[in-house]
Amino acid sequence: MNNNATLITSLKTVVGRRPARLAVGLALGLSMLFAFSTAALAARNYYKIGVVTSLSGDYALGGNLTKRGYSTWARAVNAKGGIKVDGKRYKVKLVYADAQSNPKSGADAASRMIQSQEVDFIFGPYSSAVTLGVAPIAEKYQVPMVTGSAESPEIWKHHFNFTFGTIPSVDMTAQAPIKYLTEQSPKPGSIAVIGINDPFSKAAATGFDEAAKKTGLKVDSFDVVPTHSDFSALLSKIKDENPDILAVGGEPQDLIDVLKASASINFSPKAIVMHYGITDAGFRKEVGSTFGNYTIGITDWSPDANLKDDLFGTAKQYAQAFEKHYNLTPDYTTAACSATGEAFTAALQKIGAKPPLSRGQRVKLMKALEGIDIHTFYGPVNFAKSGAHFHDNSELKPMVVQVVDGDKYIISPAKYKQHDVVYPRPPFSKLLNKQ
Amino acid sequence: MDLFLQTVINGILLGGIYIVLAAGFSLVFGVLDIIDFAVGEWVMLGAFAAYFGQQYLHVDAFVFLPVVFVAFFALGYAIQPIIFRVVSTKTHLPMLMGLVFTFGLSTLMKGSALTAWGYNPRSLDTFLSDTSLALSIPGLRLFAFVFAVAATLLFIGFLYRTRTGLAIRAAAQDRDKAALMGVRVKDLASVVYGLYAGMTGMAGVLIGAIFSLSPQMGAKYTTFAFFVVVLGGLGYVPGVFVAAILLGLINTMTTVYFNASYSFLMVFLLLFLVLIIQPKGILGRGT
Numbered sequence: 001m002n003n004n005a006t007l008i009t010s011l012k013t014v015v016g017r018r019p020a021r022l023a024v025g026l027a028l029g030l031s032m033l034f035a036f037s038t039a040a041l042a043a044r045n046y047y048k049i050g051v052v053t054s055l056s057g058d059y060a061l062g063g064n065l066t067k068r069g070y071s072t073w074a075r076a077v078n079a080k081g082g083i084k085v086d087g088k089r090y091k092v093k094l095v096y097a098d099a100q101s102n103p104k105s106g107a108d109a110a111s112r113m114i115q116s117q118e119v120d121f122i123f124g125p126y127s128s129a130v131t132l133g134v135a136p137i138a139e140k141y142q143v144p145m146v147t148g149s150a151e152s153p154e155i156w157k158h159h160f161n162f163t164f165g166t167i168p169s170v171d172m173t174a175q176a177p178i179k180y181l182t183e184q185s186p187k188p189g190s191i192a193v194i195g196i197n198d199p200f201s202k203a204a205a206t207g208f209d210e211a212a213k214k215t216g217l218k219v220d221s222f223d224v225v226p227t228h229s230d231f232s233a234l235l236s237k238i239k240d241e242n243p244d245i246l247a248v249g250g251e252p253q254d255l256i257d258v259l260k261a262s263a264s265i266n267f268s269p270k271a272i273v274m275h276y277g278i279t280d281a282g283f284r285k286e287v288g289s290t291f292g293n294y295t296i297g298i299t300d301w302s303p304d305a306n307l308k309d310d311l312f313g314t315a316k317q318y319a320q321a322f323e324k325h326y327n328l329t330p331d332y333t334t335a336a337c338s339a340t341g342e343a344f345t346a347a348l349q350k351i352g353a354k355p356p357l358s359r360g361q362r363v364k365l366m367k368a369l370e371g372i373d374i375h376t377f378y379g380p381v382n383f384a385k386s387g388a389h390f391h392d393n394s395e396l397k398p399m400v401v402q403v404v405d406g407d408k409y410i411i412s413p414a415k416y417k418q419h420d421v422v423y424p425r426p427p428f429s430k431l432l433n434k435q
Numbered sequence: 436m437d438l439f440l441q442t443v444i445n446g447i448l449l450g451g452i453y454i455v456l457a458a459g460f461s462l463v464f465g466v467l468d469i470i471d472f473a474v475g476e477w478v479m480l481g482a483f484a485a486y487f488g489q490q491y492l493h494v495d496a497f498v499f500l501p502v503v504f505v506a507f508f509a510l511g512y513a514i515q516p517i518i519f520r521v522v523s524t525k526t527h528l529p530m531l532m533g534l535v536f537t538f539g540l541s542t543l544m545k546g547s548a549l550t551a552w553g554y555n556p557r558s559l560d561t562f563l564s565d566t567s568l569a570l571s572i573p574g575l576r577l578f579a580f581v582f583a584v585a586a587t588l589l590f591i592g593f594l595y596r597t598r599t600g601l602a603i604r605a606a607a608q609d610r611d612k613a614a615l616m617g618v619r620v621k622d623l624a625s626v627v628y629g630l631y632a633g634m635t636g637m638a639g640v641l642i643g644a645i646f647s648l649s650p651q652m653g654a655k656y657t658t659f660a661f662f663v664v665v666l667g668g669l670g671y672v673p674g675v676f677v678a679a680i681l682l683g684l685i686n687t688m689t690t691v692y693f694n695a696s697y698s699f700l701m702v703f704l705l706l707f708l709v710l711i712i713q714p715k716g717i718l719g720r721g722t
Binding site: 056057058062063064164197199224226228229230232233234236237240252253256257260263264265266269280282283285287290291428429431432 | 437438441442444445446463532535549552554555557564565573574575576645646647649651655678686687688690691694695696698699
């Protein structure tokens with residue numbers, strides 16, 4: 001009491017009576033608020049999950065795909081009352097942070113999320129570049145992160161202990177369409193490869209290049225170009241070499257630019273392979289019946305696959321629930337993101353960890369994730385424990401798809417085939433005059 | 436030899452698109468002392484105006500060229516008084532204020548477009564999309580080039596052959612003296628900004644027909660507009676022709692004969708060299 005009286009007296013002397021009372025009142029108020037908020041954080045009956053993804057910038061399209069995938073899982077699990085751990089159910093709450101399509105912004109966002117918002121674990125970014133920025137943060141603070149998107153093999157080479165991925169990296173999947181095409185008639189003899197200059201797209205292009213060499217195709221050219229380039233000059237050069245296949249690693253906007261530039265110079269190879277993009281409903285809506293018709297791509301999941309689990313039911317039921325909410329067809333990225341939640345669920349149930357998770361529990365969660373082997377509506381989820389694809393879901397096998405008149409069909413493997421391949425691809429003049 | 440010829444033609448055609456984009460931008464700087472950061476977003480809005488027009492009316496994208504010009508002229512004419520107020524001499528550091536204001540305008544345009552139209556890239560189709568002439572010259576780009584050059588020549592003709600054009604050039608030279616001579620600078624400023632918005636909107640239609648569209652496409656064209664205008668000489672509209680063609684040629688030559696990853700490097704290296712050796716632009720006639 002004496003000390004408080006002395007404090008107020010001193011303050012009155014320096015700043016006057018009224019400001020002194022205001023200052024002390026403010027200090028007391030802030031202290032109470034802090035105490036209350038600290039108490040609130042300590043006693044939480046829900047899992048707080050941080051989502052770091054690109055909600056703006058060049059990767060905003062993909063970032064929003066991942067957001068929908070993660071949200072779909074959260075809605076489904078909360079509809080059932082939450083994650084069941086030791087007989088009690090705990091709901092989940094997602095908190096979002098925008099990586100702005102920038103690795104540094106992603107790292108800052110993850111850091112804030114972990115330190116200020118004390119998330120239990122993280123759903124990872126859309127892009128490989130941002131994932132590579134966030135992974136060291138997850139490692140530093142020992143917060144497990146599973147990404148439902150990033151496909152660059154670079155991520156797994158670093159052997160981050162706290163980072164996992166439900167999608168197989170592109171060096172494993174890019175082989176599928178190239179190998180498939182070399183089995184068709186007329187057998188293609190050569191390929192030109194273009195990769196956009198970002199970790200995922202370059203890795204996709206490298207995957208096409210390596211697959212081409214393994215299957216005996218002559219690689220006429222391999223070019224890495226900046227995003228948003230004008231492709232007409234490059235494609236003119238490629239057209240001069242007359243490759244049978246054009247393979248492109250990039251995001252939807254660059255893929256559309258490549259298709260339009262090819263059409264403008266009347267460059268119509270026997271096949272055009274693109275990854276990522278053709279599985280996105282928006283891409284097919286825009287160019288699926290015109291420039292993008294008969295483009296071949298890769299998917300790791302299909303709503304028609306014979307897969308199911310207890311949370312979503314069958315793959316088709318997942319797709320229907322997604323379409324009902326978003327009025328959009330889900331692609332494999334959204335499905336993989338929804339599956340990340342199922343991976344965490346299995347791991348949490350294994351260790352019996354209730355929210356909020358302590359640092360020790362997060363380390364145990366990481367070890368539990370390493371050991372899971374589950375079968376979901378998306379397919380198997382089983383993270384590699386060693387090797388070049390450390391912590392990647394490398395068991396999942398890709399399917400080859402083709403866009404036909406605006407719709408996407410599986411053309412390989414035979415057990416999932418929905419449509420015969422259209423090969424060689426009709427020239428652009430015929431495709432565009434169909435409209 | 437064919438590949439070399441094709442590369443040169445591709446470069447010239449590419450540069451042609453940037454001419455109409457940069458001509459208006461150069462004029463706005465010369466007359467109004469405004470460095471318009473929103474130039475890329477005007478391009479984006481022009482492209483989307485044609486896109487939605489095509490979606491709803493099912494006509495070729497090029498039908499919207501005059502429509503976009505008129506609509507964007509009106510929009511630019513309406514917005515200009517606000518910009519004029521920001522950059523009037525009563526403001527401290529008017530040029531900087533103008534830059535900041537147009538940066539804010541750019542952010543508003545981009546954010547509004549993203550919110551309204553989402554993130555998916557779009558495609559604008561025309562009857563020339565798959566037309567290819569001798570040497571694989573893209574018919575679409577040739578049309579865009581011819582249109583862009585014609586529009587810019589008309590614009591320069593307007594500036595140098597009409598009384599209003601004379602008044603605009605007088606105001607560009609010395610605003611105060613022009614006002615003393617009876618030129619209504621404020622009204623003229625609205626006409627100039629309207630012309631700029633109209634021309635840039637039309638550039639957007641052409642660009643949207645050639646490339647994909649997205650609400651975030653503008654940043655690249657803002658960079659190119661700056662490059663062309665600075666290289667051609669700030670405020671000197673004819674300089675834009677040379678600079679734009681040079682930009683296109685550097686782009687295509689680097690891609691074909693060197694490495695596509697270095698095309699931006701080469702473009703900006705040239706810009707730095709010109710700024711060091713000839714700061715008034717490549718023809719030495721800029722401000």
